[in-house]
Every structure is written in structure tokens, then in C-alpha cells.
Amino acid sequence: xxxxxxxATAAHTDLVPFEFDRRDLRPHDVAFDVLYAGICHxxxxxxxxxxxxxxxxxxxGHEIIGVVREVGPDVTRFAVGQRIxxxxxxxxxxxxxxxxxxxxxYCTEGMTPTYNGYERDATTIxxxxxxxxxxxxxxxxxxxxxxxxxxxxxxxxxxxITLYSPLRHWGAGPGKKVAIIGLGGLGHMGVQFAHxxxxxxxxxxxxxxxxxxxxxxxxxxFVVTSDAAALADxxxxxxxxxxxxxxxxxxxxxxxxxxxxxxxxxxxLSGVPIQVHQELxxxxxxxxxxxQIGGLSELQEMMDFCGEHNITSQVExxxxxxxxxxxxxxxxxxxxYRFVIDAATF
Numbered sequence: 001x002x003x004x005x006x007x008a009t010a011a012h013t014d015l016v017p018f019e020f021d022r023r024d025l026r027p028h029d030v031a032f033d034v035l036y037a038g039i040c041h042x043x044x045x046x047x048x049x050x051x052x053x054x055x056x057x058x059x060x061g062h063e064i065i066g067v068v069r070e071v072g073p074d075v076t077r078f079a080v081g082q083r084i085x086x087x088x089x090x091x092x093x094x095x096x097x098x099x100x101x102x103x104x105x106y107c108t109e110g111m112t113p114t115y116n117g118y119e120r121d122a123t124t125i126x127x128x129x130x131x132x133x134x135x136x137x138x139x140x141x142x143x144x145x146x147x148x149x150x151x152x153x154x155x156x157x158x159x160x161i162t163l164y165s166p167l168r169h170w171g172a173g174p175g176k177k178v179a180i181i182g183l184g185g186l187g188h189m190g191v192q193f194a195h196x197x198x199x200x201x202x203x204x205x206x207x208x209x210x211x212x213x214x215x216x217x218x219x220x221x222f223v224v225t226s227d228a229a230a231l232a233d234x235x236x237x238x239x240x241x242x243x244x245x246x247x248x249x250x251x252x253x254x255x256x257x258x259x260x261x262x263x264x265x266x267x268x269l270s271g272v273p274i275q276v277h278q279e280l281x282x283x284x285x286x287x288x289x290x291x292q293i294g295g296l297s298e299l300q301e302m303m304d305f306c307g308e309h310n311i312t313s314q315v316e317x318x319x320x321x322x323x324x325x326x327x328x329x330x331x332x333x334x335x336x337y338r339f340v341i342d343a344a345t346f
Contacts, residue, residue, distance in 0.1 A: 002019060003020055003131050004017070004019055004346040005130050005131030007020075007059050008047040011049035015047070015324055020127060025071075026137070028139065029138070030070075030078045030135070031069050031070040032067055032084050032133070033343075034346075035150045036153075037064050037131070038061070038064075038159070038341075039327070039338065040062065041185065043327075044330060050271075051271075055116055055117065058115060058128075059130050061115060063154045063157040063158045063340075064087075064128075064157060065083065066343075067082070077138045078138055083144035083145070085142045086114060086134060086140070087299055089140065089293075090114050090136050091120050092107035092109070092112060113126060130320075130323070130341060131343070139296070140296065142296070143300065147307055148310070149312050151340045152314070154315070155340065156306055157299070160313065163242065164189075164302040165291055165292075170265065173197050173199055177237055179203070179238050179242070179254075180194065182244045182268065183217075184333060186268060187203070187244035188314060188337045191217040195219070196218070201220050204225050204241075204254070210222075231257065235257055236256075238262055241258060246271075255286055260285060264287070266288075266291075314336055315337070315339065316340070317339075319345035323341065326341075
């Protein structure tokens, strides 16, 4: 199927219009018309080769919402006309213990990324969701509630699951005190989820101007991180703190805020090595951990949870011609809180 999208032909170049062919449907494939594609900061990092190993030409995009157009003959999970979502990966080995346990993001042979990677044939570059049409194996897509705004639902496929997964894994819920560092594209999802799960929720932010937004999203408390005394007042309080920023933060002051057996979990990538005072981990038996998106069963669980609680990302919808400007604004943190591309403009 001829497909229209936007492509980075080399590192540090603007994205430009691009036409290419999606594969013909295999027996278990689902083809869908893309409605919206979210802009994730990782799209920018990879297209600008800031993490190394980028493949060009690159069609970014791994926050994809659409409507099913056609299904392969053996498809059982989707029907024409249904909402569908695709996230950060589109395949995995399917054989290893992790894949069988629904943890495909940790596949021992490596998951197949939605873009900037090779398909399982090891020769075909996968093209992502900055396009008007997509094809995926039915097992690597999720259902999206019709009640959700499709534009606001697109970032759930990456930003949403990146916060939902650690909140669930570390048991956020009633009686737990949870804090989110940063109220950006990731953090604003974490606040909504923590609140909906029933946890006492705090936002740590360097910007006092975000206090009203944090409370509107469900935060019970807001702490300005530039105030050392305010941070100290929260010592030995939290069961879980999630660092949702990509800033080069000194994490030691936040470790002091963890209660007995508390965990500080990193989901944002700064690219800078972390230095931690080891005694802060020994005290209160604290842990420092990381988390990477979620597996397919958890991704569907999150999408269903969002449908039940009407949780979406706060987004600014743009046309494809504005992608390059949107990328610059994303780098400058000049968006509340995610850009989403209207795929009708490709």
C-alpha cells in the first residue's frame, strides 16, 4: 500500500514528505488508517543520532492511533472499523521466557522497535507512525476505547505506559505515597495515573508556575524543588518516587525522601551517568531502579484503565507541515504537554 509520511534522511536534517510502500497483509496482520501520531522526545533523539546507532531513512513515530481498514485471513482480535493502537515495538522473538510472560519489552533477543530498527528479517528497516497508513501483526496492537479522544490517546502508547508500568509494578494505590519528579510529557501522565490508582500524589517541579496544573491533574501536594527546605520537610515520606525528567538531576536529595523499602525509579533518560551516595541506599533499605515502557498485556490493561477513568494526554494537535517546528518546541519544553500530528495532513 502506498503510504505518505515524513522522513529524516540523515541526522540533523529537517523531516520532509516521503512516500513508501507498506507490506502486503500477512495472515495475522491488521492494516489501519492512522488518525493521530504522537511526537515523543525520543523521536528527536534518534533522528538526530543523539543516542547513536540510528538508521536512515527514518520515519519516526511510536504513539499511533488509527481505525482498522483491513485484516488478514487469520486475524481474530480486530475487526474493520475498530480503534487500534500501536506503541514502541511491533514484534519480538515470542519464544523466550520474558515474551511468554508478557514482558516483550525485555525480550532476550531484543524487541523489534516500531521504527529505527530492523524487522525480524534483519534486513528491512521498520518505518514508524508519522504516516497515514500502518500494518502490524494483531498480537502487537491494542484496542482503544471509543470513549477516549483519539488525539489525546495517542501519547498513551509511550508516555502513558512508561509511567503506568512502574506505578503498577511498585504497587501504587491506596495507602501509598507517590511522588513524580517533573510535570512534562511523561510526568503529567504519572500524576493522573497515581491519583486514579488512589495514591497520595506529590509533584516535584522546578517551576512554581506549574502548581495549579499539577493539582488540576490530581496532585495532592506540590513541592518546588529549588527550595531545599521544602524538600527536607518531606524526608523519609515516600514509598515510590518516579523521575520523569530527562534533566541531569542530582538524585541524592530525592533518595532522602524515600521511606523504608521505598524505591526511586528512573524513566527519563538524561544520558549522563548517575552518582549516588551509597549510604542513602543502605539507610531505610532504599532502592534505585529503572523501568522501560510495558509489555502488551500491561499496555492493554492501561488502555482499558484509561477508558474507565477517561485519562488522556493533554495535547496540541498539529499538521504535518509543522513537525520540525514542533520538534524545536519539544526540545525547549514549550508544549503542554505533548504534540500530536493529525495524520490526515500527511
